[in-house]
Each structure stands twice: as C-alpha cells, then as structure tokens.
Amino acid sequence: MTTVRRESLAEQAAEILATRIRDGEWEIGGKLPGETTLAPQLGVGRSTAREAIRILAGRGILATRQGSGVFVAATDDAATWDSVLRRADIVAVIEARTAIEVEAAALAAERRTAAQLKLLREALDERERHRGDIDEHVATDMAFHRQIVVAAHSPMLLDLFDGFAPRSREAMVDMLRLRGRSGDDADHGIHVRITEAIASRDAAAAAALTRDHLRALTAQLG
Numbered sequence: 527m528t529t530v531r532r533e534s535l536a537e538q539a540a541e542i543l544a545t546r547i548r549d550g551e552w553e554i555g556g557k558l559p560g561e562t563t564l565a566p567q568l569g570v571g572r573s574t575a576r577e578a579i580r581i582l583a584g585r586g587i588l589a590t591r592q593g594s595g596v597f598v599a600a601t602d603d604a605a606t607w608d609s610v611l612r613r614a615d616i617v618a619v620i621e622a623r624t625a626i627e628v629e630a631a632a633l634a635a636e637r638r639t640a641a642q643l644k645l646l647r648e649a650l651d652e653r654e655r656h657r658g659d660i661d662e663h664v665a666t667d668m669a670f671h672r673q674i675v676v677a678a679h680s681p682m683l684l685d686l687f688d689g690f691a692p693r694s695r696e697a698m699v700d701m702l703r704l705r706g707r708s709g710d711d712a713d714h715g716i717h718v719r720i721t722e723a724i725a726s727r728d729a730a731a732a733a734a735l736t737r738d739h740l741r742a743l744t745a746q747l748g
Contacts, residue, residue: 536577539568543578544587548601558588558596617744619690619697624740626686627671631732633678635724642677643725649673650721654714664698670717674724701747716742 543564546552558564558579565575579596582588589599614622638646649670656662668691675687716739723732 536570536574536581539570539574539578540581542568544582544585544602547582547587547598552598554598554601556598557594558598560595614693614697616697616701616747619694620740620744622690623671623694624737626683626690627674627740628733628737630675630678630680630683630687631720631724631736632729633680633683634674635727635729635732637679638677638724638727642673646670646673646677646721646724650717653717657710657714660699660702664695664702667698667717668695674720677724701743704747713739 552558559567561572561575561579565572568575568578570578579588579590583590583596587598587600587602589597591597634642634646649666653663653666653670656666672684672687672691675684678684716735720732720735720739723735
C-alpha cells in the first residue's frame with residue numbers, strides 16, 4: 527500500500543487519497559474509513575489525514591456529512607465554469623448560445639419596453655457601422671445580442687449570457703477569421719428581421735429567426 531514517503535504533508539496525503547479514489551477503491555457515494563483507520567494507511571497522523579480530507583472536500587472530491595462520515599462525491603476535481611468554457615470549441619459555443627438566445631429572443635418579444643426597443647435598434651445600427659473590422663464587429667454583435675437578453679427581463683439568462691460572453695466573443699472572432707470576413711448583407715439582414723420580430727412582439731418569429739441564424743453559423747464551419 528502506498529504511503530507518504532517523506533514528511534507527512536497534507537497535500538501529499540490528499541494526492542495519494544485522490545489517486546486511490548480515481549483507481550476505484552471507493553465508488554461515488556462510498557464512505558471512507560474513519561481517520562483512525564485512514565491515517566496509518568496514508569502514513570500520516572490523524573490531524574494530517576483530517577486536513578487531507580478538507581483539501582479534497584474543497585476540490586469537490588469528498589463530502590463531509592455531519593454525524594455520518596466522509597463520502598466520495600466525485601472521482602476527480604469538479605470542473606469549474608471557467609475550465610469548461612476554455613475547453614469549449616466553436617460548435618459547442620454556438621450550441622450554448624442557441625440555448626440561451628433563442629429563449630431570450632422570444633421573451634424579449636413579449637416583454638421588451640419601448641426604451642429597450644430603442645436601445646436594440648441603436649445596437650443594430652452600431653453593429654452595421656462596424657461590419658468591416660472583425661474585432662469591432664464581434665464586439666458590437668455581442669452588444670446587440672446582449673440587448674436582446676436584457677429586454678427578456680430574465681436575470682438568470684442575463685447571468686448566463688454575461689458569464690459566457692468572453693468565450694463566445696473569442697469563438698466568434700476565431701470563426702470569422704477562418705471565414706476571412708466579418709458580417710455580410712445576409713448576416714445583417716437576419717439581425718434586422720430579429721429586431722423587427724421583437725418590435726412586432728412576435729415571439730415565435732424572434733425565436734425561429736435566432737435559431738436559424740445560429741444554425742447558419744454552425745453550417746458555415748462545415
């Protein structure tokens with residue numbers, strides 16, 4: 527059985543314990559032995575074993591239940607939102623945008639105010655003015671789509687959009703550079719139609735146009 531070879535440090539003990547979990551010694555939901563049993567298995571004292579458990583609990587691998595013991599919650603570190611976004615490819619980004627923005631467009635058509643519609647039209651005009659430069663075009667495009675999410679009056683959708691925006695912006699820049707151009711007439715035209723659907727309070731059309739637009743982006747990657 528592997529033990530800590532040098533001074534019994536909590537981080538070393540935590541890594542040994544994490545390895546045993548990844549190797550299947552305990553399944554997810556399985557209960558670990560108590561500190562009295564676990565500490566000598568790791569070659570450390572009880573206080574160090576306790577600290578190792580705290581380390582793995584902080585990483586989402588272990589869960590401590592008061593009065594019940596320590597249980598395996600995951601076989602590896604819980605993925606953070608940032609790490610998930612960093613791994614996402616362009617197609618995954620567009621799929622996530624679809625999930626957020628199609629619903630937001632429908633809600634915006636139902637809930638937008640006159641002031642928000644004015645801001646959306648201004649964002650559309652700003653987007654049109656920056657079609658020639660990829661970086662500026664993507665920035666104004668993101669501002670346009672964010673204005674739709676704001677008009678949806680859904681704090682959760684807005685939080686999702688804002689959390690996803692940096693990776694989405696990066697992916698859109700990459701895609702446009704692959705295509706070798708920024709927005710064209712057809713691309714701008716569908717944004718005009720989305721705006722008009724929201725203006726007309728046509729939720730079905732706003733959602734369908736947004737979905738078609740994002741599907742077209744995916745198709746251009748083929």
